[in-house]
Amino acid sequence: MKTLIRIFRRERAIVDAVTENLAISVRGLRKAYGRTVAVDGLDLAIPRGEVFALLGPNGAGKTTTVEILEGFRRADGGEVRVLGTDPRNATPAWRSRVGIVLQSTGEFEELTVAEVVHHFARYYAGADDPDKVIDRVGLTEKRDARAEKLSGGQKRRLDVALGIIGRPELLFLDEPTTGFDPEARREFWGLIRDLAAAGTTILLTTHYLDEAEALADRVGVIARGRMVALATPAELGDRRNAMATVSWQGPNGPESERTNAPTAVVAALAERFGGEVPGLTVTRPTLEDVYLAMIDKNAISKEEAA
């Protein structure tokens, strides 16, 4: 019996050593609601300090996965480690290392920004200075305004303030910039970059591909409960080597050509036009194009399977 325990401990120690540098480690994650399988054998490893964007259409298993990682739902199977702990055994000590920005709740209507942030700071032993955090999310001017008077974007920034008040090592952001105007989004991205630069690991879900591209070190695409692609934004779907599209203004209207050798095409065009090619552009598929193609492909293979 003692030997068994010793072996078990040694195994455990090896596993821990491997996962030590991982903020999130998921193997073979499964979750079903009745007969609907939401997550179907998902694997994921996110090293500490990484900004990871999780993409996927609604109903792909994104929210379920994130909620299991956050300790809000229990997995049916697989192994999950978040900061070295299985989130189903979340303790207050673990909670204080994890920041969560859920989709907006708008619950604080009658309370002011300062009241709410100062109150939440009391929940954490290592809380940041509330006024500093209010400033950081750009709500200093609104600190004495009631939450119900804030705009959608400002409410969201209050949510973020509550997510980072405990100075988390790992931050979950669920569609953080929905409802932001372009300027507010840029400002918000700056905030996320600052947090990342300070070493915070960030798991972000978003529907905005430009957001994933601007912020994430890596992106993962979930479809039908599985991770179907995992790469840096530049390399997703072999984007770097994808066929380029050369477009120009021909004598009879716009023309374009898909090619693996855009330089040669442009050179040929230059010769044909004898100099400047009117309306010349050379494009590779955007992250959004790659993503949509990926989702589409998965939808088709699903129909085939059915």
Add this chain to the structure above:
Amino acid sequence: MSTVVDQPVARAARRRPGALSLGLSRGALELKQFARTRPYLIFTLLFPVLIVLIFGAAFHGDAGGGVSWTQYFVTGMIASGLLATGFQNLAIQIPIERSRGVLKRLVGTPMPRSAYFIGKIVMVLVVSAISTAILLAMAVAFYGLALPDTATKWFTFAWVSLLGVTACTLLGIAYSSLARTGRAAPSMTTPVALVLQFISGVFFVYTGLPGWMQQIAAFFPLKWIAQGLRSVFLPEEFAAREVAHSWELGRVALVLAAWCVAGLILCLLTFRWTDKD
């Protein structure tokens, strides 16, 4: 960027306040929200007053034994106030908070879960104390109700109210798990409270109700809170007009304590922090 692996931010040695301290500050926050929500404030505090005014205007004369109708009803309205702030308030508010994700947000922090309940209890205690004080002041000023003249009566008043509001609070929290969504909560809660008021001797004199109705009411806490309060505010002779020809204070304590225990067990077994799993 991904190569930057900073050590976890050094944590200050400062300890997080305990559950009680956080519960009290949650209570303060809840009261602030309550006080700033004017419709809520008016409905909770002034509705019982309005009912007493209507009764006072509508019924003249005697409930028997030298007790005016209004005096009889005021004790019932105080009991109803406890039911409203403890049971109705929480059974409606908690499902709304659950639906909106308020509870989920709290569970996602290191806040001890008990702090949430302590906050609710603080709010209920303060609001029900205010509501009781308003009703009493009005009844003394306009309807000739006499405040208790002995320490024993004040003591009875204190324990009946506390035990009653505790039972109502725990049952309100337990009942909050029945509503599947926040929108369903009011329509599931208000009729229950209304029916209890009708059969427990709040709107009618209890002994004037049919026997079977009394039997049903005797199962629930409201009847016993009202009876305990009558023992405090009505003359001693009026005890003879109760069903058992006495105030049955022992039984009041027993039934209310039993509901507290049952409520607590139900809370522990059924409370949900999110709408679904």
